[in-house]
Amino acid sequence: MPLSEHEQRLLEQMERALSADDPKFASAMKGSRHGRAARRRLLIGIAAVVVGLVLLIIGASTSQIWLGAGGFIVMLAGTIWAFSPARGTTGAAAGQPPTAGAPRPPRTGKPRRSGSFMERLEQRWDRRRGQW
Structure with missing residues (x-):
């Protein structure tokens, strides 16, 4: 059963709103030639x-x-x-992890903390206990 003109307009409005709000998600949901x-x-x-x-x-x-x-x-x-x-597609574009020989992109965000895994867990535990 085809959509009425009103329903088609509403659907187009929702698609435009989605594209404006989250263009990355909208492009991922569109059927692509690559797929x-x-x-x-x-x-x-x-x-x-x-x-x-x-x-x-x-x-x-x-x-x-x-x-x-x-x-x-x-x-x-x-x-x-x-x-x-x-x-024409790379591993990252195809959703695959980079190859072992490829250089890693530089890290962005928080710097790496020093200390062992257990020391960091203990520090987090102490901080949480201090908040209560």
């Missing part, structure tokens, strides 16, 4: 894994080692294809 591309990559990768598995089974059942090895390579390539980010 469709990632879904398509995943589906192609799954199809390649299935084709590779079929080739592997056929190669093993007919004792043709080259066909089984090719099936394994197709499965491996499909897995890599499905879980690797598309060109």
Whole structure:
């Protein structure tokens, strides 16, 4: 059942208000081209894994080692294809943690406190007890 004109206007007003209040959340909730591309990559990768598995089974059942090895390579390539980010996206943009060799961005906010973990917990406990 389609929305009436009044309901469509209300929906557009709510979308504009959301975009004005929290643009980061609004952009995350919008359907993006990146999401469709990632879904398509995943589906192609799954199809390649299935084709590779079929080739592997056929190669093993007919004792043709080259066909089984090719099936394994197709499965491996499909897995890599499905879980690797598309060109032009970085790990941070794709929602993945940065790689181990990448330099960390500088820390912002509170400076790191000295002392061991237990010492800091004891200090926090003492501060809380002093407030009551």
